[in-house]
Amino acid sequence: MQQLKPVDVVIAGGGFVGLTLAKEITARTSLSVVVLERGQPRKMSDYATGMDELDYTMRFRMMQNLAEETATHRHSARASAVPIRQYGSFHPGTGVGGAGEHWAGISYRFYPEAFRLATFLREKFGQGLSGDLNVQDWGVTYEALEPYYWRAEQLIGVGGKAGNLQGKKIDGGNVFEGPRSHEYPNPPHKVTYVCSVFEKAARDLGYHPYPVPTATLSRAYTNPDGILRSGCAYCGYCVRYGCMIGAKAQPTNILMPVLAKHKNFSLRTGCSVRRVVHRDGKAEGVTYLDADGVETMQPASIVIVASWTLNNSRLLLLSKVGEPYDPATGKGTLGRNLTHQVSQSTRVFLDKPLNAFMGAGGLGIGISDFDGKEGLDASPGVLRGGNIRLMSTGEGPIASFGMIPPGETQSDWGSDFKKAALRWHDRVASISTEAEHMAYRQNFLDLDPTYTDNHGDPLIRMTLDWTEHERAQGAMLTKVHAQLAKAMNGRASPSNSRQLERYTVTQYQSTHVNGGVIMGSSPDRSVVNPWLQHWQVPNLWVAGGSAFPQNGSGNPTLTILALTLRAADGIIDRYVKRPGGLA
Amino acid sequence: MKRREFLTMPVGSLGGVLLYTLAGEAVRLPAQTQAGEIRVPLRFFTAAEARVVQAACERIFPHDANGPGATEAGVVIYIDRQLAGPYGSDKYRFTQGPFVDSVPEHGYQGKQSPGEIYREGIKQLANFTELPAEQQDQRLRAMETSMFFRMLRQHTIEGMFSDPMHGGNANLIGWQLVGYPGPLMSYRDEIDKVHGEAWVRKPVSLAQVVGRPVSGWEDEKEPK
Numbered sequence: 001m002q003q004l005k006p007v008d009v010v011i012a013g014g015g016f017v018g019l020t021l022a023k024e025i026t027a028r029t030s031l032s033v034v035v036l037e038r039g040q041p042r043k044m045s046d047y048a049t050g051m052d053e054l055d056y057t058m059r060f061r062m063m064q065n066l067a068e069e070t071a072t073h074r075h076s077a078r079a080s081a082v083p084i085r086q087y088g089s090f091h092p093g094t095g096v097g098g099a100g101e102h103w104a105g106i107s108y109r110f111y112p113e114a115f116r117l118a119t120f121l122r123e124k125f126g127q128g129l130s131g132d133l134n135v136q137d138w139g140v141t142y143e144a145l146e147p148y149y150w151r152a153e154q155l156i157g158v159g160g161k162a163g164n165l166q167g168k169k170i171d172g173g174n175v176f177e178g179p180r181s182h183e184y185p186n187p188p189h190k191v192t193y194v195c196s197v198f199e200k201a202a203r204d205l206g207y208h209p210y211p212v213p214t215a216t217l218s219r220a221y222t223n224p225d226g227i228l229r230s231g232c233a234y235c236g237y238c239v240r241y242g243c244m245i246g247a248k249a250q251p252t253n254i255l256m257p258v259l260a261k262h263k264n265f266s267l268r269t270g271c272s273v274r275r276v277v278h279r280d281g282k283a284e285g286v287t288y289l290d291a292d293g294v295e296t297m298q299p300a301s302i303v304i305v306a307s308w309t310l311n312n313s314r315l316l317l318l319s320k321v322g323e324p325y326d327p328a329t330g331k332g333t334l335g336r337n338l339t340h341q342v343s344q345s346t347r348v349f350l351d352k353p354l355n356a357f358m359g360a361g362g363l364g365i366g367i368s369d370f371d372g373k374e375g376l377d378a379s380p381g382v383l384r385g386g387n388i389r390l391m392s393t394g395e396g397p398i399a400s401f402g403m404i405p406p407g408e409t410q411s412d413w414g415s416d417f418k419k420a421a422l423r424w425h426d427r428v429a430s431i432s433t434e435a436e437h438m439a440y441r442q443n444f445l446d447l448d449p450t451y452t453d454n455h456g457d458p459l460i461r462m463t464l465d466w467t468e469h470e471r472a473q474g475a476m477l478t479k480v481h482a483q484l485a486k487a488m489n490g491r492a493s494p495s496n497s498r499q500l501e502r503y504t505v506t507q508y509q510s511t512h513v514n515g516g517v518i519m520g521s522s523p524d525r526s527v528v529n530p531w532l533q534h535w536q537v538p539n540l541w542v543a544g545g546s547a548f549p550q551n552g553s554g555n556p557t558l559t560i561l562a563l564t565l566r567a568a569d570g571i572i573d574r575y576v577k578r579p580g581g582l583a
Numbered sequence: 584m585k586r587r588e589f590l591t592m593p594v595g596s597l598g599g600v601l602l603y604t605l606a607g608e609a610v611r612l613p614a615q616t617q618a619g620e621i622r623v624p625l626r627f628f629t630a631a632e633a634r635v636v637q638a639a640c641e642r643i644f645p646h647d648a649n650g651p652g653a654t655e656a657g658v659v660i661y662i663d664r665q666l667a668g669p670y671g672s673d674k675y676r677f678t679q680g681p682f683v684d685s686v687p688e689h690g691y692q693g694k695q696s697p698g699e700i701y702r703e704g705i706k707q708l709a710n711f712t713e714l715p716a717e718q719q720d721q722r723l724r725a726m727e728t729s730m731f732f733r734m735l736r737q738h739t740i741e742g743m744f745s746d747p748m749h750g751g752n753a754n755l756i757g758w759q760l761v762g763y764p765g766p767l768m769s770y771r772d773e774i775d776k777v778h779g780e781a782w783v784r785k786p787v788s789l790a791q792v793v794g795r796p797v798s799g800w801e802d803e804k805e806p807k
Contacts, residue, residue: 048793049789049793049797051766051789051792052745052746052748052766052789052797052799053744053745053746054741054745054746054749054799055799055800058741058745059670059675059800060675061800065675066675066676066677067673067674067675067676067677067678070677073689075686075688080683082683082685082689082692083677083679083692084677084689084690085676085677085678085690085691085692086676086677086690086691190774190775191775192774192775193777193778193779196778231771232771233768233769233770233771234769234770234771234774235766235767235768235769235770236770237766244768245768352779352780353762353779353780353781355770355773355774355777355781355782357763357764358770358773358774358777358782359774396744397744397757397758397761397763398740398741398744398745401740401743401744401761402740411727412736413642413643413644413723413727413736413739414642414643414645414720415645415647415649418644418645418647418649418652419647419649422649422650422760422761425761425762426761426762426781450681451679452679502686502688503688504688505688505689505690506687506688506689506690
C-alpha cells in the first residue's frame, strides 16, 4: 500500500457537495484539502460536441458506468435482490462535477414544516399514524437554514419569483413557500407557448401558478465569488448534458474556477475511494485505488464523505463505521430511511406545434396548491402533497418520437404507426409531479450478499417499495393533472399510472434518491448530527442527499447545497477551532 | 482474418431532400441521380444479415405516402455501427452473474448482449428478404414481443432521428421529416415568440453546428 503524507482534509467525491466544501475550506482557511474523484476531469469545452441525443440521452454517456458498479434492488426483505443492470429509475453521475453536471437546474426550497415533519404530523394527526412510518425531524429548522438557502441561491444564480417575501404573499410567485429573506438573485425564465397555456389554465382554475425556480441562468450573472456566466440560450441540450455555454450552474463552471486559484486545493481524478480508515472513534484517512490502480492510503485530520447518496451509505457500510440498521428490530442507524420521490406524469396532446426542442432543464410553470400541507383536505389519508408542473426541458427527436394518444393505432410500428406518430409529433406536453416521499421502517439500504463491483466489494442493496400512501398521493395529484389538461383543451393520458403499484427500476423517475446516512437530533435515530458530522466519529462528515430523513417535494439539490454550506460553517468556524462534537 | 463484408445499395437510395406536394404527400428527391452502387463496409453484420435487418427496419418504418423510410435513412448502417461499438458488446451494462429471472419491474436480467441478441434473432428471419411485404409483417408480428424485435424497433427510431455521425439519418432525412432543425446553439430570440406555429429551418448536423468533424461513442477506441 502506497502511504501518502497526511493532509488536513480529504474529501471522497468531486461533485457539487465535495467541491462546495473544498471551495469554502480552501477560500477561508489555510488547511490543505484533497478531493478524490473516481471519474475523469471535465471542462466546458467538452460539452459543445456533446449536443448529441443518442450518446447522451439514450446511452447515458455522463452517468456512472454500470458495468463497473451498480446497485441491487428488491421490493421487500423477503425477496432476493437483483442488480440494476441498465438505466434506470435514477441517474448517478461520474467525473468531476458528478450528477451536478447533468442535472436540470431546478432549485426549490423545501417547506418550513418539512424540516420538523415528525412533530408536524403528530400535531396534525395525533396517534393515527401508521406504525411503519419512520418520519423524523431534521434537527435543523427552516429558519436556521434560510440564510444558507439564500447563499446557495446566489452561488448558483437561481432565477424565479418570490411568493413569500418576509411573510408577505406575492401573486405570481409560489405563495405557499416559506418566507424568503430576499427576492431571487435573477428574474424568471422566458415562457414558452405551452407553458403559457398551462399557466392560463392553472389560473383559470383558481390555482397559483409560478415560474419554476432554476439555476439555468435567465440572464448574465456574476455570483458572490466573482464567477460570471452567460444567460441560457434555451438550446434544449440540458438534462443529461453538460452546458456548453456555462449557463446551467455546474461544479465545473462555478466551483472549479475558484478552486483553481487556491494552492491549498488539489484534485485527484481516476481515484476510487474504497474505505474510510478509522480506529477508536477517530477517522485516520481513506484508502483508494489511484488512476494506475495502486492501493493508496491518504491520512487526514478531517475526512469528508461526499459521494452520491447511495455511495455514501455504501462507503460507510464497507468501512464498518457505525451500526447498520436492522428493520426487524429498528436498531442501528446506518442505511435507514431510504426514500425516493413520488413521480407521476400525464401526457397532454394538443392541437398546435410546440417547438418542444427549444427549452431548458428548469424552464417551466408550476403550482403548489396541492403541495406540502396545502390542498389535502379532500383526500383523507394523504399526509403530504407534491408540486404539479409543466416543463419545457427541450425534447430530442428520438425520445419524443411516437407519442400517440392511446387507442389511435393498434401497433407501435409500421405505416399506421408512422402516420400517427408524425401527426402527433411535437404536439405532446407532460404535466408532472414530484411529491414528498415518507420514510418507512421497511425501506432501507444494506450491502448485497451476492453481487460485487469490479473490485470485488459488495454492491449497495436497496430494499424499497411503494405503499398505499404513495398511491393515494399519486391519485390525488393525477386527478389535478387531468383537470389541468382539460383546461388546456388537451387530451390527457396518464403515462405512468402503474408506476406506483410496485417500485419500477426500468422507468426513469428522478435522481432524487435520498437517506441512508440521515441527520437528526439524536444518535439513536440518525447517523450524523445537524452539522452532518458523524455522531460517533467527530472528525468524519457525511454530506449529501444521504442526510435527508425523508424526501421533500421539490428537487433536492438546493437543499443539499444549503446543508453543505451550513456544514462548512460548522467545520470552519467551530470544529477547526475546537475539535469535537458540534451537537 | 475475417473477410470484409459490404452492404451494396443503389446510389440514389440514401438520403435526399424532402418536399411536400400540394396534397400534403412527402416526396423525396434523391441527392444523387446517376446510376451505380455504393458499397458500405460493415462492422458487425455479414452482408446477408444486413439485408435481413434492412428489410425488417423498412417494415417498421416504411417508405410510404407519409415520407421516406428506414432504408433511405440508412438505419441498417446505424445499427451495424452500434452493435460493433461498446453498446453492442455491453461495455456499459452490469453483466456480472448470477443471472436470475426476476419480476418485470427489474427489467432485462439476461446475459446476452445486444450483438448476441441480434445474431440469434436474425436466424429466426430466414428467407425474410424474399417474402412480400404482407408476409414480412406477419413474421415480425409473430415475434413483436421478443427482446430482439423490441430492440430492432427502438434502434430503427434511433437510426431515423439520431445525428448522422452515427450512420443513419442520411442527409438529415429523418429531421426533415419531423421538422427538427438540429442541435442549434440558441433559441434566445425565438423561444417566447413562436406561439403555436412550427418554427422550421433547413436542418443542420452537429458537425455543421460546431464547424468540425464529430464522432460518436461507438467510434472511440477505449471506453471511458
